[in-house]
Amino acid sequence: MPPSSAFAPAKVNLTLHVTGLRADGFHLLDSLVMFADVGDRVTVADAPEMRLTVTGPRAAGVPEDARNLCWKAAEWFGCAVAITLDKHLPAAAGIGGGSSDAAAVLRAMQDLYGRSFPVEGLERLGADVPVCSPGHAARMTGIGEGVLPLTMAPMQAVLVNPGVDVPTPQVFKALTCKDNPPMDAMPEDGGTPAAIAWLKTQRNDLQAPAIAVQPVIAEVLAALTATPGARLARMSGSGATCFALYDDRATAETAAAALRLKHPGWWITAATLS
Numbered sequence: 599m600p601p602s603s604a605f606a607p608a609k610v611n612l613t614l615h616v617t618g619l620r621a622d623g624f625h626l627l628d629s630l631v632m633f634a635d636v637g638d639r640v641t642v643a644d645a646p647e648m649r650l651t652v653t654g655p656r657a658a659g660v661p662e663d664a665r666n667l668c669w670k671a672a673e674w675f676g677c678a679v680a681i682t683l684d685k686h687l688p689a690a691a692g693i694g695g696g697s698s699d700a701a702a703v704l705r706a707m708q709d710l711y712g713r714s715f716p717v718e719g720l721e722r723l724g725a726d727v728p729v730c731s732p733g734h735a736a737r738m739t740g741i742g743e744g745v746l747p748l749t750m751a752p753m754q755a756v757l758v759n760p761g762v763d764v765p766t767p768q769v770f771k772a773l774t775c776k777d778n779p780p781m782d783a784m785p786e787d788g789g790t791p792a793a794i795a796w797l798k799t800q801r802n803d804l805q806a807p808a809i810a811v812q813p814v815i816a817e818v819l820a821a822l823t824a825t826p827g828a829r830l831a832r833m834s835g836s837g838a839t840c841f842a843l844y845d846d847r848a849t850a851e852t853a854a855a856a857l858r859l860k861h862p863g864w865w866i867t868a869a870t871l872s
């Protein structure tokens with residue numbers, strides 16, 4: 599049986615409204631999620647026992663055992679596999695690295711074994727796994743289990759991570775108001791300009807608490823906002839990765855190059871979101 603491979607794109611929360619708190623401490627969300635053309639890659643091969651090897655430029659510090667969401671995803675699928683995770687995305691960065699990797703393992707195992715996997719309760723693997731599972735633009739609700747696929751025009755973005763870990767539970771804890779309004783209705787047409795104009799009126803409720811935890815996030819947002827052509831700058835997920843949106847890829851590439859010169863220590867990439 600030849601190994602099977604799947605791409606694990608970065609997840610970007612273009613909005614993230616926190617609308618309530620469940621009795622078990624998990625927060626209710628209303629979020630517009632898109633996926634980038636940058637990400638990790640997982641490869642799975644049939645094996646007598648579970649094995650995980652992490653390679654690639656962002657492998658340092660990523661667990662190679664049962665703590666890794668790739669491992670947990672394979673257990674969820676129900677077979678032992680040898681997994682290779684080629685890590686390109688920064689971890690604990692608000693772009694769903696672990697959840698997207700887990701979803702990619704599930705997709706790769708589905709191809710390898712020719713059968714699907716249980717989707718009921720998938721959010722228990724990680725709240726972002728259900729939305730990462732199809733890896734398609736969607737409105738995410740509940741604690742992450744609600745996934746409504748959306749047709750969105752592709753968006754041109756720059757993603758920036760300043761290299762500080764932001765633990766998700768710490769940011770949710772720092773959020774004082776748990777009961778915020780949901781997203782307003784999205785424009786049905788008008789293309790990317792209308793979508794960006796609408797996005798500007800929406801929020802990421804975790805942005806202010808994440809800045810309180812890691813003030814450098816405010817510096818990242820200011821740097822993105824100052825790039826020529828930036829239409830909107832916002833944080834993704836619980837941070838610290840932030841994004842800015844541009845009218846076209848060339849403008850985004852120019853902004854990314856200028857930011858790299860000023861901030862050689864930051865992870866910076868242009869990306870198409872879809």
Ligand SMILES: C[C@@](CO)(OP(=O)(O)O)[C@H](O)COP(=O)(O)OP(=O)(O)OC[C@H]1O[C@@H](n2ccc(N)nc2=O)[C@H](O)[C@@H]1O
Pocket residue numbers: 611614623624625626627629691692693694695697721723724725726727740741742766767770834835836837
């Ligand atoms: C905030 C979001 C938005 O997309 O993204 P990231 O910043 O992680 O990328 C996600 O909801 C994160 O998803 P994920 O990182 O998979 O979360 P999990 O591992 O399931 O949960 C980590 C912790 O975050 C908190 N948590 C997570 C999701 C949620 N709806 N409410 C929560 O309160 C809980 O404290 C939980 O213990």
Ligand SMILES: Nc1ncnc2c1ncn2[C@@H]1O[C@H](COP(=O)(O)OP(=O)(O)O)[C@@H](O)[C@H]1O
Pocket residue numbers: 659660661665666667668683688689690691692693694695696697699700764766835836837
């Ligand atoms: N496949 C994985 N890639 C990265 N981190 C992982 C993975 N599996 C488990 N982890 C652990 O999960 C934590 C959160 O990482 P990640 O899912 O990338 O962040 P976020 O929830 O902010 O998107 C990390 O600190 C790391 O130790």
